[in-house]
Amino acid sequence: MSTPTVPSTRSRKSTVFRRALALPQAKIGLTLTAVVVLLAVLGPWLGPWLTGYDTTGFAGKPFHSDGVAGTDGLGRDVFTRFLAGGATLLLYAVLATAIGIVLGTALGMLAGYTGGRLDSIIMRGNDVLLSFPQLVFALLAIAMLGPQGWLLVLVIGITHAPRVARVARQATVAVKDSDYIKAAQLYAMPRRRILLREVLPNITGPLMVELGLRLTYSIGYVASLSFLGLGIQPPAADWGLMINENRIALVLEPWGVLLPVLAIAVLTVGTNLVTDSLASAAAGREKEAAA
């Protein structure tokens, strides 16, 4: 007999995924996300190869030229910069989301499972953090320490954590009194192991939804901070930054703004649709379990 651990867990998770995938909004969402992600990942290589220009160099063409999308105010090829501008944004967003989810889940599960004073301390601390708008908090930190990539990722990740923690705590509280947790206590299973092996696999539904939601927000925040000049710094090509740089010429040369705006919009709508379908698939499973 093969080791049953891995395949069974995977098959179980895939039922939520599969049910989510059966929904039309999931298919649309996944397609939209995939298109933008592919564009962002391949873009930095694809751009110079397609257009023959690099992202920062002067394209040597007049403003408003015959390129695919023209050049910007500094004469750089807009299409090349657009293709290159998603990679960093996406990377930062994914990393920030990962930090937020891991940190938030750990705190939330600990608070929810332990209860009592530890729960109060963690969750009240959480409430304090929650009272700051996420973007303001990020602006504050970056204004103080300077616009650096790692700081951007860290700050967005940390500000996600309390929001994730709330969801993780609630989900944990819902399963912690189940008899299977009691059974684990019966064998004196250590708390860490109960959390990782008994609780965590049973709260993946809501966490997955949270993951999608936080990813959507992360994209928005990284783009916003770059737009404000506190994220990715010039002369790097970045969608958020491009919108800011080219907005003055919006009427004359709209592509410099429109392309990145479109990409960010399609990406967030896409991740949002996927999240939505995951949420309804997970909720469906919970309904089944309750019946």
Next chain:
Amino acid sequence: MTAQVTLTHALEVEDLRVNTLAGSPVLKGVSYSIAPGEVLALVGESGSGKTTAGLAALGHFRRGLAPAGGTVTANPRDGQSVEVLGLAERRRRALRGHTLSYVPQDPALSLNPALRIGLQIAEVLEAHGYGASDDERSARVAEVLGEVGLPADEDYQRRYPHQLSGGQQQRVGIAMAFACRPSVVVLDEPTTGLDVTTQTLVLRTVSELTTEHGVAALYITHDLAVVAAIADRVAVMRGGEIVESGTVEEVLRRPSHSYTRELVDAVPDLDGGGELPTPDADAATLRVTDLSVSFGEHRVLSDVSLTVHSGECLLLLGESGSGKTTLSRCVAGLNDDHSGSVELDGTALAASTRRRSADQLRAVQYVFQSPYSSLNPRRTIAQSVEVPLEMLTDLDRAQRRERVGQTLDKVRLSRELAQRLPDQLSGGERQRAAIARALVTTPKVLLCDEVTSALDVSVQATIIDLLCELRAELGTAMVFVTHNIALARHVADRIAVLRGGEIVETGPVDDVLSDPRHEYTRQLLANTPRM
């Protein structure tokens, strides 16, 4: 009641077919009819289609189901007969609660927790335009509360559902169903969650109301003993069909269909019981001394003392709230907030599992009430059974696998089933898996907390048989916690009756059942419905 031949049936269901939206049949041509004043019991195990057949009488189908043929005709006492399935939903809604009414399984879920009960009953009357004035309606509310045996005064009507006991809530549910003087009442397992004493009261209320007001009642249940107590006629369902029907006397005493016979035989009976293994009387394996537990002000257990000998089965009997689960959790080390001591083979056990040795943890095992929540839904059965070995023994992986395999064989679960996740198994299979998990460490004491109450009767019987066999084979001492005194002779050597946190009576099963000393035990015995 059955002797009366009535010309018109209050409800006639003919050749009713119901399919899922995907097209697979749920009901395959079900016919039944009920006369005014008659109680028809619809019996069957979960999945037999009894609830679907019952709800169809109201013209209601659960989501995902649709009628595929047949008729449901209601003949109200004072009005024209109607074919319910042919009506528009709006007209059907007008019938429901008025001519056709319904008592749900769990009153705690069906009553509005934010509305005073008097108002809730009045709401039904108002919705159906019963009575000409508010005065008339409030008079009816008081009257119907009296009819179900509840106080009708203003104070009582101003209570919220949470201020009532389970039995009272269910009687409010019944009052709502009877408020508009319906012709047909469908009762969906209304006593499932209730204690025997309360169950007797509720059954009596239903019985009186139907006879007195000439109401045709359809009583959906899986409990044949309840059927014997309340019904005039029975229809036995299996796989979406009625396999046998007739008067209670005929069906329960002389069942003609093999399935009915199986069901009847599976019902635990106070008098019945097979050969039980004789315990080893000299060694007290488990000794509980002066155990007390309080939750805040509320004292759940006071000075409870028990002994269980090696190889013996003690039936710990108590109704909900008696403290029986708390007691067994204290023994298992799941509740460490207590005074008094728990000893195993003469050594005191620490209150919490965290401070017990691996030997001690292996020696005391626990089977939970509901197999639907006691197995981690994300683990296969084999993995779940392996966990105690991982935590409590030094066996390596191959040895653990072997032990798991042996134990699964003992509870007769195939290796193939063991590779599945819990939700791909039936309730009985899951409970056997849970028993395997408890037995895999070869415990000296096995605590079984209401292990049969979440299961169908016939499954219940196989689980009881299995436990008895295993006990004989392994010599494990057992504490069998239950509210069902009818199981006593089937499983136990001795019995301890718990009430309000105190043991009121204890002794060998035969002595206690044939000559109960305590008034409470006598009451329990009297209230237990018999076939």
